[in-house]
Amino acid sequence: MADVVLRIFRGTRENGGTVDYQVPVAPGMVVLDALHHVQKHQAPDLAVRWNCKAGRCGSCSAEVNGRPRLTCKTRMDALPQDKPVTILPMKSFPVIKDLVTDVSWNYKVNKSIPAFQARKGTDWKIRQEDIDRVQEFRKCIECFLCQNVCHVLREHNKHEQFGGPRFFVRVAGLEMHPFDGVSRAALLKDQLGIGFCNITKCCTEVCPEEIRITDNAIIPLKERVVDEFYDPVLRLVKRIRGARNET
Amino acid sequence: MNAEFETHEHDVLIIGAGGAGLRAAIEALAQGASVGVVCKSLLGKAHTVMAEGGIAAAMGNVDSADNWRTHFRDTMQGGKFLNNWRMAQIHAQESSERVVELEQWGALFDRTEDGRILQRAFGGHTYKRLCHVGDRTGLEMIRTLQDRGVQMGFDVYMECTITRLLKDGDRIAGAFGYWRENGRFVVFKAKSVVLATGGIGKAWPITSNSWEYTGDGMALAYEVGAELMDMEFVQFHPTGMVWPPGVQGLLVTEAVRGEGGILRNRTGERFMERYDPKRMELSTRDVVARAIFTEVREGRGTEHGGAFLDISHKPAEYVKRKLPSMYHQFLELADVDITKSPMEVGPTCHYMMGGVRVEAETGASTIRGLFAAGEAAAGLHGANRLGGNSLSDLLVFGKRAGLAAAQHAKGQTTTPIDAAQIDQAEREMLAPFEHQTGESPHAVHGDLQQIMQSLVGIYRNEEDLKSALQSIGQLRDRIQNLTIGGSRMFNPGWHLCGDLTSMLTVSEAVTRSAIARRESRGAHSRLDYANLDAQSGKQNNIIVRRGSEMILRQEPIPAMPADLQAILDEGKGAGA
Ligand SMILES: Cc1cc2nc3c(=O)[nH]c(=O)nc-3n(C[C@H](O)[C@H](O)[C@H](O)COP(=O)(O)OP(=O)(O)OC[C@H]3O[C@@H](n4cnc5c(N)ncnc54)[C@H](O)[C@@H]3O)c2cc1C
Ligand code: SF4
Ligand code: SF4
Numbered sequence: 124m125a126d127v128v129l130r131i132f133r134g135t136r137e138n139g140g141t142v143d144y145q146v147p148v149a150p151g152m153v154v155l156d157a158l159h160h161v162q163k164h165q166a167p168d169l170a171v172r173w174n175c176k177a178g179r180c181g182s183c184s185a186e187v188n189g190r191p192r193l194t195c196k197t198r199m200d201a202l203p204q205d206k207p208v209t210i211l212p213m214k215s216f217p218v219i220k221d222l223v224t225d226v227s228w229n230y231k232v233n234k235s236i237p238a239f240q241a242r243k244g245t246d247w248k249i250r251q252e253d254i255d256r257v258q259e260f261r262k263c264i265e266c267f268l269c270q271n272v273c274h275v276l277r278e279h280n281k282h283e284q285f286g287g288p289r290f291f292v293r294v295a296g297l298e299m300h301p302f303d304g305v306s307r308a309a310l311l312k313d314q315l316g317i318g319f320c321n322i323t324k325c326c327t328e329v330c331p332e333e334i335r336i337t338d339n340a341i342i343p344l345k346e347r348v349v350d351e352f353y354d355p356v357l358r359l360v361k362r363i364r365g366a367r368n369e370t
Numbered sequence: 371m372n373a374e375f376e377t378h379e380h381d382v383l384i385i386g387a388g389g390a391g392l393r394a395a396i397e398a399l400a401q402g403a404s405v406g407v408v409c410k411s412l413l414g415k416a417h418t419v420m421a422e423g424g425i426a427a428a429m430g431n432v433d434s435a436d437n438w439r440t441h442f443r444d445t446m447q448g449g450k451f452l453n454n455w456r457m458a459q460i461h462a463q464e465s466s467e468r469v470v471e472l473e474q475w476g477a478l479f480d481r482t483e484d485g486r487i488l489q490r491a492f493g494g495h496t497y498k499r500l501c502h503v504g505d506r507t508g509l510e511m512i513r514t515l516q517d518r519g520v521q522m523g524f525d526v527y528m529e530c531t532i533t534r535l536l537k538d539g540d541r542i543a544g545a546f547g548y549w550r551e552n553g554r555f556v557v558f559k560a561k562s563v564v565l566a567t568g569g570i571g572k573a574w575p576i577t578s579n580s581w582e583y584t585g586d587g588m589a590l591a592y593e594v595g596a597e598l599m600d601m602e603f604v605q606f607h608p609t610g611m612v613w614p615p616g617v618q619g620l621l622v623t624e625a626v627r628g629e630g631g632i633l634r635n636r637t638g639e640r641f642m643e644r645y646d647p648k649r650m651e652l653s654t655r656d657v658v659a660r661a662i663f664t665e666v667r668e669g670r671g672t673e674h675g676g677a678f679l680d681i682s683h684k685p686a687e688y689v690k691r692k693l694p695s696m697y698h699q700f701l702e703l704a705d706v707d708i709t710k711s712p713m714e715v716g717p718t719c720h721y722m723m724g725g726v727r728v729e730a731e732t733g734a735s736t737i738r739g740l741f742a743a744g745e746a747a748a749g750l751h752g753a754n755r756l757g758g759n760s761l762s763d764l765l766v767f768g769k770r771a772g773l774a775a776a777q778h779a780k781g782q783t784t785t786p787i788d789a790a791q792i793d794q795a796e797r798e799m800l801a802p803f804e805h806q807t808g809e810s811p812h813a814v815h816g817d818l819q820q821i822m823q824s825l826v827g828i829y830r831n832e833e834d835l836k837s838a839l840q841s842i843g844q845l846r847d848r849i850q851n852l853t854i855g856g857s858r859m860f861n862p863g864w865h866l867c868g869d870l871t872s873m874l875t876v877s878e879a880v881t882r883s884a885i886a887r888r889e890s891r892g893a894h895s896r897l898d899y900a901n902l903d904a905q906s907g908k909q910n911n912i913i914v915r916r917g918s919e920m921i922l923r924q925e926p927i928p929a930m931p932a933d934l935q936a937i938l939d940e941g942k943g944a945g946a
């Protein structure tokens with residue numbers, strides 16, 4: 124069977140570089156299989172995160188040939204085999220070792236979001252359509268690939284002022300729960316800094332769950348913030364403009 | 371005291387952040403205890419996140435005739451009456467309440483026409499009973515629990531592996547482990563410890579389980595003298611992927627059959643007619659797994675050694691809506707569009723029915739202050755678990771263990787930690803770095819997996835099992851001489867050295883128990899004792915450590931009260 128070269132980042136925050144490993148390609152092999160092959164036969168100390176191997180846990184994110192991917196869902200036969208396959212850790216998070224990065228910041232942001240609280244008098248009868256709508260956001264597997272590509276974090280390092288697309292998805296999943304009784308508009312505006320997002324849609328492009336992060340989560344949430352915080356006249360103007368655009 | 375180690379102190383320490391651990395943590399917090407949760411992966415990545423098909427609870431939303439009695443009877447029948455009947459009763463009575471509670475904490479399940487929680491059919495369940503969200507029920511469940519726990523304020527120690535429990539005389543005093551990130555050691559002092567560490571699938575090569583499933587909790591309990599029970603009962607799920615090689619073993623949810631999927635062999639025959647004509651594809655897992663295995667062995671398997679599972683007769687949109695993960699999994703990993711073509715499936719090591727022996731009401735082990743819940747504990751499922759009964763198990767017994775652990779902690783003082791125990795734990799972990807020459811942990815792991823697959827698999831016999839036992843003994847010698855390169859920083863090879871110790875202990879317990887059970891019952895099938903044996907059906911195999919020796923003894927199952935017996939008698943004739 125043909126061999127392929129994996130060019131993997133080895134090292135820590137302080138020092139490191141890529142190292143080449145030759146791996147035989149088996150039918151249907153994914154990048155994570157190739158990394159496991161390296162661990163088994165060449166470098167048992169190669170640091171990689173994984174759990175489900177089925178795109179369900181969001182542990183195995185990395186940058187494969189420059190593209191942020193789940194390594195367990197990236198087929199080797201979909202990559203050019205005549206050149207080395209480059210595998211680097213996610214750039215927006217500090218490297219711990221090899222492909223493992225420090226994603227603890229995400230857990231900190233998550234803590235600041237108030238959990239679901241039911242409105243009083245809820246009868247718990249829900250239509251399936253309402254479930255389907257909100258399920259889009261609840262599918263998130265926390266792979267943090269969207270966080271990794273968002274330029275507000277990746278280039279501008281606004282980790283202190285900006286929560287990132289993953290957490291807009293999470294807030295959307297809570298706010299659009301049919302019985303949720305908490306408002307998170309102030310949180311969105313102030314702590315999560317939703318205003319920094321300029322709707323580039325890079326997050327949507329990389330989401331392995333195909334969540335339409337920008338269109339379905341961020342834009343409606345931005346509108347919610349506007350509705351709750353800004354001048355009612357502005358709100359009117361916006362409505363008229365919206366109506367005009369439609370015609 | 372070892373001042374050199376980072377030390378944390380809690381009333382209740384919970385090892386494991388899957389459904390059982392998180393539910394225990396929430397309950398212990400509600401009791402006012404200070405709670406620490408330790409897990410090997412990041413929070414939210416435990417096995418529970420992968421659960422697909424649903425959670426069993428006799429809510430009767432779809433089939434109004436359903437009630438806890440029928441759920442109890444189904445669970446006992448599925449477990450071939452080896453279950454701890456009191457656990458089966460509590461589980462059937464409380465699971466609906468636990469699901470409703472989950473919904474009140476924000477979980478969203480699929481709905482019936484009139485807006486209630488929808489329930490689907492599953493193997494061995496008389497009625498439509500599994501509450502679900504498409505095929506990603508576990509994700510909804512773990513996020514809901516995670517968010518609730520975070521909000522209530524537990525301390526989470528992520529990517530931290532416990533390698534030893536610490537004792538003070540005959541009671542539990544804490545735990546010792548290392549941070550995966552930097553390899554530094556850490557000590558937890560606790561008045562109660564709850565084991566919620568899950569199963570042991572990684573001892574087999576073809577498995578639906580992740581790297582985490584190395585039987586740590588069972589081995590930790592065994593080392594401090596707690597009893598293990600029913601260790602011979604390892605569930606092989608009938609439908610894992612068989613092709614391509616990299617995905618071999620990945621789970622194909624039973625929901626495919628629940629939604630109407632049909633099994634065929636190479637000749638196109640719907641072979642379940644020959645194994646269980648009444649329940650067909652929705653027979654219990656032990657039966658379906660053996661059926662597929664037999665079809666393949668007798669030459670009627672598919673190209674890659676499996677059976678065909680077909681759902682393509684259902685409308686494509688319906689399949690994509692009810693089984694979205696399966697649709698993507700096959701399309702992306704196997705180039706199969708399941709709305710058009712059949713899947714190839716075969717048995718995969720999936721679930722451990724056995725585990726730490728616990729008291730039904732509290733999850734207390736036989737060691738004071740040590741509790742267990744979820745897959746790490748034994749009792750509820752007997753000789754074979756029904757699909758969907760694990761997620762409900764996690765909630766029902768997670769809550770109970772959390773409660774009991776918090777109550778136990780109230781009456782305790784913390785004790786100083788014994789330096790000798792810590793020194794020993796540290797030495798064990800550091801040994802692989804000190805050996806200049808030696809074996810790679812991967813070589814030993816690979817050999818263990820081959821032994822378990824070929825000698826302690828779906829069909830067993832005395833000769834194979836004895837030879838497995840001998841080989842496991844040799845592996846025990848080999849792990850004394852493991853070597854590992856690199857540093858202590860995030861070093862998976864080093865982590866595997868530690869995990870191997872647990873896997874070998876548990877594999878030995880499985881094998882010894884399998885030798886002792888001279889009958890075929892549920893997931894335990896002996897070629898040399900092919901039938902049920904009435905006498906064996908009245909006793910559990912118990913494993914305990916004496917010095918460095920593993921001891922097995924048999925204990926009678928306590929007599930069932932008349933009211934529960936009456937429920938089982940009512941069902942005679944129904945089902946099989
Ligand atoms: C693919 C798949 C699909 C499934 N589908 C269903 C289904 O539809 N319905 C159903 O009822 N059941 C299903 N099951 C079974 C069910 O998901 C599991 O049995 C259940 O989730 C186990 O939960 P748990 O809380 O006991 O353990 P887990 O969720 O596995 O959590 C174990 C935890 O313990 C931690 N841990 C382990 N060892 C250590 C250690 N040494 N130190 C520190 N932490 C440790 C781990 O990091 C993890 O956090 C499925 C299983 C799989 C694999
Ligand atoms: S759309 Fe917004 S959140 Fe998404 S990548 Fe662009 S700036 Fe970031
Ligand atoms: S929204 Fe999508 S890309 Fe972002 S963390 Fe969730 S699954 Fe990953």
Ligand code: FES
Nearest residue numbers: 175176180181195
């Ligand atoms: S290993 Fe779970 S998403 Fe890749």
